[in-house]
Amino acid sequence: MPVITCIDDLKRLHKRRTPKMFYDYCESGSWTEQTFRENTTDFDRIRLRQRVAVNMEGRTLATKMIGQDVAMPVALAPVGLTGMQRADGEIKAAKAAEAFGVPFTLSTMSICSIEDVAEHTTKPFWFQLYTMKDQDYLGRLIQRAKDAKCSALVVTLDLQILGQRHKDLKNGLSAPPKLTPAVIADLMTKWTWGIEMLQTRRRQFGNIVGHVQGVKDTSRLGEWTAQQFDPALDWKKIEEIKEQWGGPVILKGILDPEDAVMAKNVGCDAIVVSNHGGRQQDGALSSIRALDPILQAVGGDLEVHLDSGIRSGQDVLKAIAMGAKGTYIGRAFIHGLGAMGQEGVATALEVIRKELDISMAFTGNRDINAVDRSAILVPEGFAGRWE
Numbered sequence: 031m032p033v034i035t036c037i038d039d040l041k042r043l044h045k046r047r048t049p050k051m052f053y054d055y056c057e058s059g060s061w062t063e064q065t066f067r068e069n070t071t072d073f074d075r076i077r078l079r080q081r082v083a084v085n086m087e088g089r090t091l092a093t094k095m096i097g098q099d100v101a102m103p104v105a106l107a108p109v110g111l112t113g114m115q116r117a118d119g120e121i122k123a124a125k126a127a128e129a130f131g132v133p134f135t136l137s138t139m140s141i142c143s144i145e146d147v148a149e150h151t152t153k154p155f156w157f158q159l160y161t162m163k164d165q166d167y168l169g170r171l172i173q174r175a176k177d178a179k180c181s182a183l184v185v186t187l188d189l190q191i192l193g194q195r196h197k198d199l200k201n202g203l204s205a206p207p208k209l210t211p212a213v214i215a216d217l218m219t220k221w222t223w224g225i226e227m228l229q230t231r232r233r234q235f236g237n238i239v240g241h242v243q244g245v246k247d248t249s250r251l252g253e254w255t256a257q258q259f260d261p262a263l264d265w266k267k268i269e270e271i272k273e274q275w276g277g278p279v280i281l282k283g284i285l286d287p288e289d290a291v292m293a294k295n296v297g298c299d300a301i302v303v304s305n306h307g308g309r310q311q312d313g314a315l316s317s318i319r320a321l322d323p324i325l326q327a328v329g330g331d332l333e334v335h336l337d338s339g340i341r342s343g344q345d346v347l348k349a350i351a352m353g354a355k356g357t358y359i360g361r362a363f364i365h366g367l368g369a370m371g372q373e374g375v376a377t378a379l380e381v382i383r384k385e386l387d388i389s390m391a392f393t394g395n396r397d398i399n400a401v402d403r404s405a406i407l408v409p410e411g412f413a414g415r416w417e
């Protein structure tokens with residue numbers, strides 16, 4: 031058993047154990063990958079204060095996200111094709127999140143369906159919605175999430191159209207993979223992945239195949255997705271979705287203060303400051319840089335979460351100290367899943383919990399709810415002065 035000390039250890043194993051096309055799908059950003067890179071390097075620019083002779087006993091990371099109890103302010107982000115990183119990946123990740131006491135968010139583009147994940151978990155999870163042109167399908171999808179007792183709808187706003195990731199085109203990304211000679215050669219070195227995948231029936235987009243007329247297999251799915259994501263999404267449609275859902279709504283993919291104000295006016299329960307992990311608008315600001323101006327624009331009336339670039343508990347601490355109420359991890363838990371399945375996701379969460387706990391203590395804090403700007407050192411002009 032390898033000794034896992036950090037998310038990078040899991041990332042190395044993920045790369046070794048998962049087919050190249052799925053590892054690359056995870057570990058890439060759009061176009062030049064500038065925003066993908068800066069999501070992590072900008073976290074490094076913020077420093078943590080170190081305080082001494084402060085009682086460090088009785089620490090707690092427990093808090094709330096949208097009024098729901100969480101063991102630490104870290105949710106699992108919605109990640110498409112999670113069930114291709116490891117067989118039954120969404121079920122495994124949801125179980126690990128449930129055992130840990132943090133929210134799991136199921137992507138619309140998951141392999142395991144809403145019903146499948148609900149059947150294998152005991153606590154409610156969150157469902158992430160992509161808005162589609164097919165209103166009939168959209169309505170049924172929302173109803174299915176209601177029936178599964180999902181406790182929040184996370185509506186993603188930054189993927190009406192797709193940013194290009196070069197590697198996905200070069201690798202011929204598909205689910206399940208098409209067996210070209212290059213793919214077969216790669217799979218020969220990833221046999222555990224293959225054996226597990228042969229043992230599951232979950233190898234297609236579970237929320238779509240069989241639920242949309244005319245989509246019976248994935249060969250037509252790429253075409254369908256490109257046609258179906260709604261490029262005409264606007265705030266009025268978001269309001270309609272909110273009405274239809276009737277429960278807590280989180281709007282994901284906000285990067286601009288003006289949009290944050292619009293989201294606040296719609297009356298959502300929280301926003302996620304996010305650039306989709308650098309997978310959409312290349313050249314956009316990193317999330318951690320975008321956070322402060324957004325917090326100022328919404329003025330404390332709206333719960334603000336953040337994702338993109340979090341690879342450690344120190345990063346979580348920096349986001350919380352900057353003013354986010356909660357965070358999400360995408361690649362950090364996928365590395366765990368690809369490395370070691372459900373146990374790997376649990377390990378990723380434990381790595382982050384420990385880093386967060388110890389780093390928080392060194393800033394002189396014992397309760398995550400009391401952490402504020404005094405815990406960090408932010409370089410002058412960090413948010414940038416843009417014209």
Ligand SMILES: Cc1cc2nc3c(=O)[nH]c(=O)nc-3n(C[C@H](O)[C@H](O)[C@H](O)COP(=O)(O)O)c2cc1C
Pocket residue numbers: 055056057069107108109110137138139158186282304305306307308309337338339340358359360361362
């Ligand atoms: C492989 C992959 C697939 C993703 N699929 C989705 C998705 O289906 N829906 C969604 O809202 N966001 C999706 N995202 C974005 C994540 O929810 C999240 O915003 C991002 O991963 C955060 O950045 P991080 O990976 O640096 O933590 C995906 C991200 C990755 C890496």
